[in-house]
């Protein structure tokens with residue numbers, strides 16, 4: 001058996017992997033470059049320890065996810081048999097330590113039956129505490145307070161320490177939430193009274209248990225002869241301290257990870273744990289796995305050249321023995337619409353050329369909301385896809401909520417939409433009331449809307465208070481109904497998001513999940529805006545019911561999920577960690593998107609964004625495509641984007657770009673692409689779009705939505721889109737300023753040339769002839785095939801290079817003739 005196993009090790013592992021696997025003479029740090037077989041090494045190492053005679057119950061292996069633990073256990077079982085593998089202590093920090101905590105609960109004043117609160121439970125309790133303390137939960141937003149508490153727990157800061165820390169107090173005071181420490185104190189005691197732990201407590205109390213009960217700590221430290229930790233770069237301070245408590249005596253610990261793939265600081269991960277490991281365990285042996293088995297030489301070199309721009313890292317030289325492969329191809333698109341079409345066209349072309357299945361392709365983006373345009377382009381082409389680790393755009397809760405209001409505005413008798421939002425956002429209309437409405441409606445044979453619109457006539461049995469709440473609801477919906485007659489879909493959707501209270505509900509949650517919901521709602525607005533602009537250009541109606549019609553067709557396809565096994569995968573880069581695909585598209589490579597504007601000027605945050613890009617590139621086996629859109633709708637207007645600074649970080653030898661794309665790689669890095677002057681000039685020429693969008697809500701939040709978002713996303717260069725101009729009476733951006741931007745952008749630094757989208761001019765339109773080439777703001781380059789009609793009704797049929805053939809009503813079309 002031993003001989004077989006050693007032979008297997010010889011066959012399956014390279015020399016450095018073997019050395020890392022067979023080392024059990026003290027602490028070790030295995031730095032595993034991307035695609036270098038980290039999982040293989042961990043699996044073999046545990047199997048090796050078992051073969052060496054270590055007992056499974058004396059081995060503790062901590063993973064980042066339950067899935068990783070399951071998969072690793074299966075692989076170990078294949079090597080050493082199920083019986084041995086089953087006895088291992090293997091799982092996530094939370095699952096392993098909740099098991100230990102249950103056993104030792106009375107040591108720290110809990111019963112062994114303590115309950116574990118999930119995020120929603122814990123937020124509810126925080127909200128209750130805030131209210132009990134007489135504080136305003138609009139100032140003390142539960143999500144924000146929860147994040148502060150979680151952060152403190154992950155750093156092992158207890159309420160008393162929190163309260164006595166001057167720096168923390170001052171920071172909370174500056175953030176206008178000085179009572180956070182008191183809330184934390186009360187929240188903790190409430191959890192204790194209820195015999196409950198929240199998720200972070202599982203780590204915090206484990207640490208307390210080990211630190212304050214040396215005999216318990218000694219028992220576990222003696223029990224575990226070997227501790228292994230996967231994804232060590234993503235551990236937080238509490239996890240790091242727990243590992244230390246368990247291993248400082250025997251020093252039999254092996255941590256595996258890649259500092260270049262540390263991407264979870266927003267969840268408390270601290271890259272310093274891995275960077276400083278060899279200082280903490282000063283006789284630790286360092287193994288570097290540098291051979292990448294996944295990607296072509298070019299992809300590995302491109303990723304190396306990118307990450308070399310980070311200061312904080314453990315030096316390594318990742319290499320590949322695979323074929324050289326093609327350069328990373330960069331696409332510059334006119335708009336997010338064209339970007340999606342380019343990607344989908346490329347998928348179709350590669351499938352034809354290389355006979356690849358759909359599941360060989362992945363589209364990776366920085367934010368969830370970006371899936372919309374790609375989903376729509378894939379659907380249009382009938383290409384099967386799946387969203388990995390999430391829902392498709394129109395299935396997301398916040399989108400369904402807004403759409404439900406839109407449906408009511410168009411048809412208030414829509415029962416499902418009615419039930420979905422009558423008490424969302426919460427307006428004190430309980431299930432009992434809804435049941436009564438349903439019952440009366442059924443007896444009288446009318447719709448639910450009919451009952452609440454005329455409750456007396458239908459003898460709805462509710463009290464005066466409830467009657468008032470129903471009246472407020474019907475007033476809101478009636479307002480929308482009235483507006484559907486006169487307003488277009490963009491105006492109305494904005495109105496709905498604001499007046500329904502959804503904006504207040506969603507935009508006060510600044511947690512990562514909350515931000516993602518905000519981005520989704522914003523993206524829905526972008527979709528509506530895109531719809532309206534397109535329909536205007538096509539000479540078709542732009543009402544809300546037209547938009548809903550289009551959306552319902554999209555959702556219909558959603559339900560009619562094809563049985564196709566092979567699907568294109570769409571996901572955020574964060575969820576792509578650990579996965580690999582023959583072809584990877586990394587989209588939205590723009591400033592203000594990637595790096596995330598939240599990173600601001602913080603070097604630490606920017607380095608993490610760069611690591612995220614590194615993770616994305618290293619998912620690719622054979623082809624890697626990068627794309628950016630030069631404009632996209634944001635905040636109700638077209639915003640021009642500059643290519644991401646990260647594109648400059650890749651050595652030009654490993655990238656290529658089509659010559660006509662108006663982008664060139666240069667030597668000078670990280671300077672502003674478009675000059676400040678041009679941006680300022682352009683901005684000052686813009687009328688206040690906020691008048692239309694009316695996002696301001698100072699009364700409730702102190703700061704406005706736009707202000708917060710612009711803080712979050714940075715100030716973009718924008719121009720009113722045609723529909724914005726039409727509805728609000730604003731004029732489209734003057735050509736002088738646009739030319740100024742083009743002039744400045746063209747000679748702007750960094751070796752990049754950015755040509756903003758074109759705008760239409762009357763002259764262009766009247767002289768338009770078949771055969772002419774045009775540049776359209778969103779559809780990109782195209783050739784005019786025919787011009788028909790006259791005056792206001794002149795239409796052109798244009799065959800676009802990437803976005804197909806379209807008919808444009810010239811009066812509304814935004815393009816310029818290029819030849």
Ligand SMILES: Nc1ncnc2c1ncn2[C@@H]1O[C@H](COP(=O)(O)OP(=O)(O)OP(=O)(O)O)[C@@H](O)[C@H]1O
Pocket residue numbers: 012013014017032033034035036037038039040258261292293294577578579618
């Ligand atoms: N010695 C080896 N010989 C051949 N192939 C190997 C070897 N080691 C690993 N591989 C293969 O390399 C690929 C990458 O391995 P794995 O997924 O474990 O990498 P990883 O280090 O976890 O990567 P990442 O951190 O980038 O997700 C896998 O397909 C794996 O089977």
